Amino acid sequence: MAELLYRLGRACARRARTVIAVWLALLAAAGAAYVLYAGELEDSFSIPGTPTDEVNRLLSEKFSDMGGGAGIVVYQTEDGSAFTHDQREAIAERAERAAEVSGVADAVDPFAAESERxxxxxxxxxxxxxxxxxxxxxxxxxxxxxxxxxxxxxxxxxxxxxxxxxxxxxxxxxxxxxxxxxxxxxxxxxxxxxxAEGIRTVSEDGDTALVNVSFTEDQMEVSQETRAAVMEVFSGNPVPGTEVDFNSDLARTMPTLVSPAEVIGVIVAGVVLVVMLGTLLGAALPIVTALVGVGVATLTAMSLSGVVEMASVTPILGLMLGLAIGIDYALFIVNRHRRQLKEGVEVAESIGLAAGTAGNAVVFAGTTVLIALLGLNLIGIGFLGLMGSIGALALAVAVLVAVTLVPALLALLGHRVLARRERARLAERTPAAAEEEAAARQPRPMPTGRALAQAGAAVAALVVIALPALDLRLGMPDGSSEPTHSTQYQAHTAVEENFGAGQNGTLLVAARLTGGPTEEAAERNAQREQAEIAEEIYSFDDVAAVAPIGVSDDHTTAIFQVVPVDGPASASTEDLVHSLRDLEPIEGTGPLGVAGVASGNIDISETLSGALPTYLAVVVGLSLVILLLVFRSVFVPVVATLGFILSFFAALGGVVAVYQWGWLGGLIGVENTGPVLNFLPTLLVGILFGLAMDYMLFIGTGMREAYVHGAPARTAVVQGFRAGRAVVTAAAVIMISVFGGFVFSETVMISSIGFALAFGVLIDAFVVRMVLVPALMHLAGDAAWWLPRRLDRLLPDIDVEGAALERRHQRPKPPRAAPTAEADRPAQDRVPSERH
Known part of the structure; x- marks a missing residue:
């Protein structure tokens, strides 16, 4: 692989303008595909086969007018007084108009409903x-x-x-x-x-009214155009003296791909690159190539939204990953190329060697992330598998950009990828001075006492940070987690204050009936059993109200609206759903079925929680195998994998502390707390695993290379750490900057994902890879590189660091002369024609 990448890098350098033109053409093609084929992104998630889904299917079979989505329009008077007659008439008229919107089954006049009651x-x-x-x-x-x-x-x-x-x-x-x-x-x-007294459409003081809107399509299928048309009916022509808001089931806000916060994150990444590389041209290269890769991947992904159901967060995840990883992978190759240039290697040869060494590590590291992301498809949850696939697409494009477009641009830059002072220092440096510098850099092993203290402190810190994860509760964001100025939050709050928290997450309960030998007997039994079931449901402490909705035509199924005491994201509502599902009010008819948005979210959370341990086990096993192949050691894979597990739970602990407990939430704009996004832990496992392996490769391979070349085990730890710490530090800071930009998104899903990834990278790079792993490697000494002989013979030598490539392509270094105009000329005009 290293030799192939070496040749690919030289070929791309030789034909730099052609390579750049190809990538620009791919970007244009992706843009055209997006314009022609992009469809509507989804704003909700579903998992077929859950208990909620089964109840919805039953209701669709038994009740022709049931199974559609719903939303709530909240009217409040501005002065807090009861609605006037004119205001009531105006609201009723708008409800009537909303019922005529295409895709709407009905919109109920709240005052007529209260009058009927x-x-x-x-x-x-x-x-x-x-x-x-x-x-x-x-x-x-x-x-x-x-x-x-x-x-x-x-x-x-x-x-x-x-x-x-x-x-x-x-x-x-x-x-x-x-x-x-x-x-x-x-x-x-x-x-x-x-x-049913607790189920109202007008508040007791008469200043708040709820217009219940029902749709013909399932909640997940209601189009954004239909919702927008309904909201326009009520907000386009305001009722004088009233305020109108829409709950989160109706006012679904689609997160934007690019916001000022993300731009700031990229700017911070650019500053880090400038500080590290010392040149604007060199710093701009990783950002430009990452933007090209992200453009191709994101536009391609969004063009698929016309043929597959894609959640709005999916392309944003691809953007997030593609941008951060694209910058990092380009940086790895650029940094290797710059180091070789400063050692006197000719430009074209340096590009090839950088592509074959650092590029080889990039391909290998990218493959591990790719496998982890594609592995999300194995847990059988469609929307999560699609997220993994789109993330894998962004990653694959980032790797291709790194090994093709980056060499092409490096060829155009020539020696200008170095700062002026670096070029001047290169011209003045003599072989004797180089030997003196190398001797001065000879490291000393860290004291054993310091290693013990370092390892103990790191483990203790990680455990403390991970403790909040013990209180992890999973769920989906609702109106309470929206920004306080949003219409969703205002509607949620108004409903909770005037009608009770449970009104924001009503449940739909289905019960089997016994029927009867005749139509009259079945009808009589249905009336009696409907009342008995309602009383059974109402007897639960967590139930605020119950109202029968109807009985099927064959008198075998009854449905009820159940209002919990607490909100849809509360633990008590989750317990209530399980209690109702365990209840069999009429012997022989089976337990109750529960549906509704709150119930659906609970089912999704539990399905994801059940799949997480299996996926984590697969990823841990994959980690052990990959690291065993790379490092040819038993100790290193175990330490690295345990470090990843600590990073994962520490990141999860941070998410719980901020988004569930509210600690320091004000610093990043988290105004309201709630359960953690239900698919975040599973997503975090896949992505953080890949990034952790990246950092382990770029720190650990340096240690292995030094040890293989004869350095004592503990000295090799210091040598490898020094060789990799600068690039890993810069890469981690860039990752944190890019992911951190998404933390300030007003969409809590995007914000929590960005925070989890940024905090996870912070923990893994700076605590696990740079503190814990070197300390444990020092304490292990030579035992860190022990491998049974039989296993050593069986394992292939994949040479991630490209040492064999470097040995094959060692050449006499040219005389140290000052870079001339020839040196600054694009490399593709100077690359010799022979092939390697």
Missing amino acids: ADQRQELADGREELDAAMAELESGQEELDQAREQAEAAGLLAQAQAQFDAEQAEIDEGRETLEAEYGRLEQGEAMMEM
Whole structure:
């Protein structure tokens, strides 16, 4: 591989303008594909086969008008007074217009709904008065009959009047039985009304109203155009004296690919490159090549959105990875090339060697990240697998750019990739001075006591940082996690304050009924069982209200709206969903089914949690195998993998502390806390694993190279650390800068992913790879490089660092002369024609 990359690098340097033209053509083609084929990005996630999905399928079969999505429009009066008659009429008129929007099944006038509820309550009250009056009349008749019987008995005429008395008594008993049955139905209705009392559309003080909008399509399928059209009906022509907001199910905001925060992150990365490389041209090269790669990958990915369901966060993840990794991989090659130039290697030869050594490590490191990302497809969760695939696409393009476009641009730059002072120093340096510098750089091993203290402090710090991960709760963002100025947050807060927190995440409960031998018997059983089931559900402490929605035409399925006490992201609502699913109110019909947005999010979180240990085990196993091949050691893979595990849990602990507990959230704009994004831990495993392997390769291969070339084990640790620390530090700072730019996104999904990756890189690069690993390698000494002989014979020598390539292409160094105009001329005009 190293020889192939050496030849590829020289070929790209020789034909630099052609290579650049090809990449610009690919960028243009990706842009054209995006314009022609890009579709609508999704703003929600789903996993087929979950309990919620099964209930939704059942409802679609049993109820023709059920199974569609929903949203809530929240109206509030500006002065806090009750709605006026004109305002009520205006809101009702807008609800009627919204119901006519294409894709909308219905939009309910909240005041008409409350009026209907009031009429039902009045009917129940009137019915009780009528029954009470009828019962009083019946009791009066009973008293008269009893008196007549007594009088007849006293007069000795009871025998003659007994038949008449018995007939009247039978009539009274029949009337009483009828009234008692009516009382039973009345009490059942009153109980149902009481259980549904918490489900309101107008607040008790009359200053807040909810317009419930239902869609014809499933919640995941409702288009952005339909939602926008509905919101335009209400916000385009405001009702005087009112404010209108839309909940998160209706007002789905699509995150932007590029924001000022990301631009600032790239600028910070540019500053780091300038400081490290000392030249604007050299610093600009990794950023330019990364932007080209990101453009090709992101536009290509988004052009696929017309044929596959793609979440809005998916191309942003590709952008995030492609930008950070693209800059880093280019930097690795540029840094190697610059070092060789300063050693006196000719430009074209240096480009080839950089592509064959650093480029070989880049390809190998990129392959490990690629495998980890593609491995997300193995856990069987579609949207997460697609995220991994798009991230893998961005990574593959970044690697291709690094080994083709970077050499081409390096050829155009020639010696100008070095700063002026570096070129001057190169011209003045003599072989004797070079030998003196090399002797001065001879390292000494660190003291063993320091290594012990360093390792202990690193492990203790990582464990402490990881402790919050023990309290990890997974979920999906809802209105409460949106920025406080957003309409989603305002709607969420208004609903919680005026109708209860549970109204923001109502559940849909489906129950099987016993049916009956005849239509009439099935209908009677359905009415009775519907009331029994509602009472069972209402008996849970975490249920605020229950309302029956309907019974299927075959009288075998009933559905209920259930309002939890707490919000959709709360632990109590999660417990309630499980409790309801374990409940079998009617023996032989099976347990209840639960659906709804809150239920769906709980199912997704649990599915992802269940898949995480398996995926983590696969990644850990992969890590051990890869590092065993690279370092030909048993100790190094184990230490490196344990370090990755510590990095992962420490990063997760940081996310929990900031996004779930709210620690220091104000510093990065986290205004509201909640559960951690449910797919973040799984995504973090794949990405952080790849990055951790990158840093381990660029630190550890230097240690191995020094040890193989005869340096004592502990001295080799210091030599390898010194050789790799500058480039790893710069790469990590660049990663943190790019990922950190996404932390300030107003979309909590993007923000939390950016924070997790930035914090994970910070922990892994600066604590694990630069503190813990060198200390443990020092303590292990020669044992760090032990490998059983039989295993040593079986393992292939993959030579990641390209040492064999360097030995094959060693050449006498040219005389140290000052760079001339010829040296600054583009390298492709000076590359000899022979092939290597």
